[in-house]
Amino acid sequence: MFNPKQIRDDFPIYYHNPHLIYLDSAATSLKPISVIDKLNEYYKKYSANIHRGIYKIAEKASEEYEESRKIVSLFINSKRSEEIIFTKGATESLNLIASSLGQALIKEGDEIVTTILEHHANFVPWQQLMAQTGAVLKVIDINDNHEWGVATYSKHGKVRIDISDVVTTKTKILAVNYVSNTLGTINPVKEIIQEAKKINPAIITVVDAAQAAPHIPIDVQSLGCDFLVFSGHKMLGPTGVGVLWGKYEHLQSMPPYQFGGDMIREVALEETTFNDVPHKFEAGTPPIAEIIALKEAIAYLKYFGFEAIQNHEKQLARYAIEKMQQEFGERITILGPREFERRSGVVSFVLNKIHPHDIAQILDEYDICVRAGHHCTMPLHHTLQYPATTRASFYLYNNEEDVDHLVKGLRKVVKTFQK
């Protein structure tokens, strides 16, 4: 049933760019026709504002919108759909948490813990909060196998976490990445949360699932986290829509992030009463079409199931790594853990000291799209002492031929610079 060649027929971009070798899904994924059609459906059939009109098309739009909330809620197994807040992306979700929670919770001398492999979106907001409040930011490092230094794995892949040196009773927030967009590691998020809560039961845990939501099943209750965020555009959905999930009691007590329409109950000259969760955090007209179409992306992923998707991506990543090592041997360095089971479909590498921009540029001559740069993980790149790396990332529409093209392209890169 899982046939990547057939899957491509659902992605119109391949029809318009028949030679496209798209290996940059970690930046943003391609979109299936069902998602594109759903966006159009809203604009063509019921493009009214939500939660306001009394007329039929406004009710239809509101219904579709709220249905998306329920579907997202099921998608990550949250307890109630009011815990789902729509934002414009993982970045906005994290900023909302840092700003609102920061205001309510953080004082001078408090500690916030994060890790060196975070995307800037889960690093800079905490750093800024620290600067504003006088809190202390502690950063968990990585080890030689490019995994959290606080984690040790047994032969059978069982993980033990020791954060007793980092997390203390003063640690108010632990903000961690689920799947690294640069290293491809699947981080032991559940285990670190468990350990953190043992040290400080009141700790608030925030999970950046931007690279997890497209690839692995998420269960917020089983993870035991307090907040979890992701973006629609990396999981086959539209741009401009993201999700913030938070435990209901936190959301209720947190101050709003922005003020305006939809988020209020009553406004008088002197005072405003805010609307209930989740509307309290959804000020102004949201990206309605995008939110409505997000549920089609989820439906598409569910149709194939994460087990099949993950197997496929892992297989491709493994094929790519083995092939690149075979071809370039010592000249290529692959980032991330050696164990394939602990990786996702992201393969970052450094080749022969050739600058990643030159690699990406030459690959582009063969319609191969990869990412070159620091992938918004500068602290990690500093630690690894590479100013930049090249990243190929795989998704359900990729196949082994794409990898073969990539390796052939890289051969051309090496040849160009051998002249």
Place this chain on the structure above:
Amino acid sequence: MSIYADIILDHYQNPRNNKKLDTPSRTVDVNNPLCGDKLHMELTEKNGSVEDIGFTGEGCAISIASASLLTQYAKGKDLQKLSSLEADDVVGLLGIELTPNRMKCALLSWEGLLKLVNK
């Protein structure tokens, strides 16, 4: 057409003026944090002209080739005249067509040169 024309590869692999000067009268550091490219540039002057010029640093083929070609061009030229050098002139030196993204790489040494001559 590939932007990795022979002239670019030549100047990338054998960059001219890729050196430190003994007693530079002006020095500057420029970088492009997005790509991690970094250049250190220096010059000595004589009678209002560039007597010698050198650069060190790391970068992609385009930024290194451009630094090589540009320093070659600048040597012996009037400082005043160099200060009116335009981005298009630099692109002309490279002789290739660049996308907006790669333009930043090509113009890093130009940014450095302008800072040097306007010091």
